Amino acid sequence: MRNFRNAALASLLALASASDVVELSKDTFTDFVNTNDLVLAEFFAPWCGHCKALAPEYEEAATQLKEKNIKLAKVDCTAQTELCQSFGVEGYPTLKVFRGEDSPSPYTGQRKADAIVSYMTKQSMPAVSTLAKDTIEEFKTADKVVLVAFFDKDDKASNETFTSVANGLRDEYLFGAINDATVAKAEGVKQPAIVLYKSFDEGKDVFSEKFDKEAIEQFTKTAATPLVGEVGPETYAGYINAGIPLAYIFAETADEREELAKELKSVAEKHKGAINFATIDAKTFGQHGANLNLEVGKWPAFAIQDTTKNQKFPFDQDKKITKKAIGSYVDDFLAGKVEPSIKSEPIPEKQEGPVTVIVAHSYEAEVINNDKDVLVEFYAPWCGHCKALAPKYEELGALFSKNPEFAEKVTVAKVDATANDVPDEIQGFPTIKLFPAGKKDSPIDYSGSRTVEDLAKFIAENGSHKINAYEAEEAAADESDIPSQAPAATEKVKEAIIDEEDIEGHDEL
Numbered sequence: 171m172r173n174f175r176n177a178a179l180a181s182l183l184a185l186a187s188a189s190d191v192v193e194l195s196k197d198t199f200t201d202f203v204n205t206n207d208l209v210l211a212e213f214f215a216p217w218c219g220h221c222k223a224l225a226p227e228y229e230e231a232a233t234q235l236k237e238k239n240i241k242l243a244k245v246d247c248t249a250q251t252e253l254c255q256s257f258g259v260e261g262y263p264t265l266k267v268f269r270g271e272d273s274p275s276p277y278t279g280q281r282k283a284d285a286i287v288s289y290m291t292k293q294s295m296p297a298v299s300t301l302a303k304d305t306i307e308e309f310k311t312a313d314k315v316v317l318v319a320f321f322d323k324d325d326k327a328s329n330e331t332f333t334s335v336a337n338g339l340r341d342e343y344l345f346g347a348i349n350d351a352t353v354a355k356a357e358g359v360k361q362p363a364i365v366l367y368k369s370f371d372e373g374k375d376v377f378s379e380k381f382d383k384e385a386i387e388q389f390t391k392t393a394a395t396p397l398v399g400e401v402g403p404e405t406y407a408g409y410i411n412a413g414i415p416l417a418y419i420f421a422e423t424a425d426e427r428e429e430l431a432k433e434l435k436s437v438a439e440k441h442k443g444a445i446n447f448a449t450i451d452a453k454t455f456g457q458h459g460a461n462l463n464l465e466v467g468k469w470p471a472f473a474i475q476d477t478t479k480n481q482k483f484p485f486d487q488d489k490k491i492t493k494k495a496i497g498s499y500v501d502d503f504l505a506g507k508v509e510p511s512i513k514s515e516p517i518p519e520k521q522e523g524p525v526t527v528i529v530a531h532s533y534e535a536e537v538i539n540n541d542k543d544v545l546v547e548f549y550a551p552w553c554g555h556c557k558a559l560a561p562k563y564e565e566l567g568a569l570f571s572k573n574p575e576f577a578e579k580v581t582v583a584k585v586d587a588t589a590n591d592v593p594d595e596i597q598g599f600p601t602i603k604l605f606p607a608g609k610k611d612s613p614i615d616y617s618g619s620r621t622v623e624d625l626a627k628f629i630a631e632n633g634s635h636k637i638n639a640y641e642a643e644e645a646a647a648d649e650s651d652i653p654s655q656a657p658a659a660t661e662k663v664k665e666a667i668i669d670e671e672d673i674e675g676h677d678e679l
Contacts, residue, residue: 189229189232190229190232190233190236190242191212191228191229191232191242191243191244192241192242192243192244193243193244193245193246194211194243194244194245194250195245195249195250195253196250196252196253199245199253199271200271202241202243203243203268203270203271204270204271206239206241207239207269207294208240208241208267208268208269208290208293208294209240209241209242209243209267209268209269210240210241210242210243210265210266210267210268210277210286210290211242211243211244211245211265211266211268211274212224212228212242212243212244212245212263212264212265213244213245213247213254213257213259213262213263213264213265213266214244214245214246214247214262214263215246215247215248215262216246216248217248218262218263220262220263220281221262221263223281224263224281227281227282227283227286228242228244228283228286230283231283231284231286231287231290234283234287235286235287235290235291238291238294240290240291240293240294242286242290247259247262257274260619263281264276265277265281267290267293277289278341279341280403280404282404285404288313288314289341291312291313291344292313292340292341292342292343292344293340293341295344297333297336297337297340297345298319298332298333298336298345298346298347299344299345299346299347300346300347300348301318301346301347301348302348302350303348303350303352303353306318306346306348306353309344309346310367311367311369312344313343313344314368314369314370315342315343315344315366315367315368315369315394316343316344316345316346316366316367316368317336317343317344317345317346317364317365317366317367317390318345318346318347318348318364318365318367319332319345319346319347319348319362319363319364320347320348320349320353320354320357320359320361320362320363320364320365321347321349321361321362321363321381322349322351322361322362323349325349325361325362327381328362328381329347331381331382331383331386332345332347332364332381332386334383335383335386335387335390338387339387339390342394343390343394349361358376359376359378360378362381363376363377363378364376364377364378364386364389365377366389366390366393366394368393368394370396371396371397375389375393377389377393388443391412391413392442392443395408395409395412395446396448397435397438397439397442397447398419398431398434398435398438398447398448398449399446399447399448399449400427400448400449400450401416401418401448401449401450401455402450402451402455405448407597409446409448409477410477410595410597411477412446412477413477413478414443414444414445414446414477415444415445415446415474415475415476415477415503416445416446416447416448416474416475416477417438417445417446417447417448417472417473417474417500418448418449418450418458418459418462418471418472418473418474418475419431419434419447419448419449419450419470419472419491420449420450420452420456420459420464420469420470420471420472420473421449421450421451421452421469421470422451422452422453422469422470423453426470427449427450427451428449430449430470430491431447431449433491433492433493434447434491434493434496436493436497437493437496437497437500440497441500441504444504445474445500445503445504452469452470452471456469459471459473461482461588462475462482462484463482463484463511463513463591464484464487465487468487470491471484471485471487471491472484472485472491472496472499473485474500474503474508476510477595479593480591480592480593480594480595481510481591481593482510482511482512482513482591483503483508483510483511484511485499510591511591512530512531512591513530513589513590513591514529514530514531514589514590514591515529515530515586515589515590516529517529517531517532518532523564523567524564524567524568524570524571524572524582525547525563525564525566525567525582525583525584526567526581526582526583526584527583527584527585528546528583528584528585528590529585529586529589529590530590530591530592533585533590533592533593536581536583537583537605537610538605538610540581540607541579541607541608542578542579542580542581542607542635543579543580543581543604543605543606543607543629543633543634543635543637544580544581544583544604544605545566545580545581545582545583545602545603545604545605545616545625545628545629546583546584546585546602546603546604546605547559547563547583547584547585547600547601547602548584548585548587548592548594548596548599548600548601548602548603549584549585549586549587549599549600550586550587550588550599551586551588553599553600555599555600556599556600558620559600559620562620562621562622562625563582563584563625565622566582566622566625566626566639567582569622569626569639569640569642569643570582570637570639573639573642576637576639576642579607579635579637580629580633580635580637580639587599587601594613601615602615602616602625603615603616604616604628604629604632604633606632606633606634607633607634607635608634609634614632616628622640623640626638626639626640626641627640
């Protein structure tokens with residue numbers, strides 16, 4: 171038995187030592203990131219559930235990227251507190267891309283092995299790879315989506331525009347360029363042109379208009395999105411940030427989702443670039459249907475979300491999902507003939523505490539249509555972090571509400587984002603945003619520590635009225651701490667400070 175245990179232990183130690191993820195400390199970190207051209211570092215805590223879920227994906231990615239000499243490292247923040255603090259780590263896991271120790275950039279990809287490999291591969295390459303006749307074929311299949319520009323070597327304007335687009339989107343797509351006219355002809359395009367190659371739908375899309383940065387970016391986002399894709403943890407953010415409405419097709423089985431995708435493909439093709447279509451697993455993500463004001467459990471179902479205004483347009487669940495019915499519904503939606511569904515709690519008859527309670531039907535009045543700086547917490551009743559924040563948030567609200575002058579210019583508010591439709595897409599709780607007076611269309615997200623002092627400072631620095639209620643409270647407290655005898659003593663001193671001739675001969679002042 172002892173031999174068996176020893177063998178098992180040796181096996182585990184061998185596995186541990188075989189890890190392609192390098193664990194760093196404050197003594198080894200600087201040297202490691204400065205001697206490797208590209209490093210992805212994970213700042214983690216051993217007890218963190220999200221870190222545990224990431225671990226096998228991170229290991230697999232490290233092994234795959236080893237061949238490309240891209241290093242993956244990790245730092246245990248419970249043991250290397252000072253090192254983690256120096257890079258502003260406030261949550262776990264935090265992933266950062268290093269090209270040397272200075273100015274790391276945040277990793278913005280998904281936490282899956284293939285996504286990490288794809289993201290870091292793009293980071294390792296120049297924004298635009300120079301291609302030739304014998305390398306273009308391999309490049310076309312290097313990722314799910316790649317863009318190749320075909321232009322003459324003397325066409326500096328097209329080159330600069332394409333490079334500018336590539337620099338902005340390099341985290342998402344691979345970019346290449348070739349100036350061989352015979353290759354362009356073989357690909358069926360005339361210089362200058364861009365071909366987006368993809369591993370789905372029709373396989374490629376061609377951009378042959380004038381090289382304009384915004385036009386190319388819009389073409390890329392549209393062409394890189396499947397006609398009927400799938401909503402999941404890895405794709406959700408991309409759909410929400412696409413800037414166009416998203417049509418959800420809810421179904422419980424893969425076969426049913428595939429069948430509905432085929433049924434609605436022609437509708438998606440007709441409105442490509444105006445609205446995205448995607449299936450979603452109703453068994454796994456059915457609760458998201460409630461966020462779209464659908465009846466959970468009544469599947470299949472269809473709904474459209476205006477991702478810019480966060481408005482919901484659920485299709486009648488008593489009607490069958492067909493190409494004709496959905497086609498007509500989408501036409502009406504795009505023509506502005508469909509009214510959004512609004513979920514709202516009743517407007518409070520009276521505000522009881524220092525934090526203003528907002529509901530969907532009072533959102534415009536309380537947040538947008540006024541001249542106040544309005545700080546809004548979007549919360550969920552079940553959220554533990556929201557519960558922990560609650561007493562501090564109440565204290566913050568009191569700093570402003572008890573001062574009539576401050577209360578006229580600043581509102582501290584909260585809204586249950588699970589029970590009320592709000593214009594902003596909320597992807598985590600609590601989410602805190604400041605809507606400055608005169609700039610309501612440009613709310614500012616809060617990402618600092620959740621202390622009363624820091625929240626008040628955030629309002630003062632980013633609000634239009636520049637009021638710091640916390641500092642005002644501290645100043646008032648300091649004044650009240652002055653002993654009551656002080657004024658009398660001051661008067662005594664004043665009486666004493668008279669002409670020197672008057673002082674002479676007196677034993678005391």
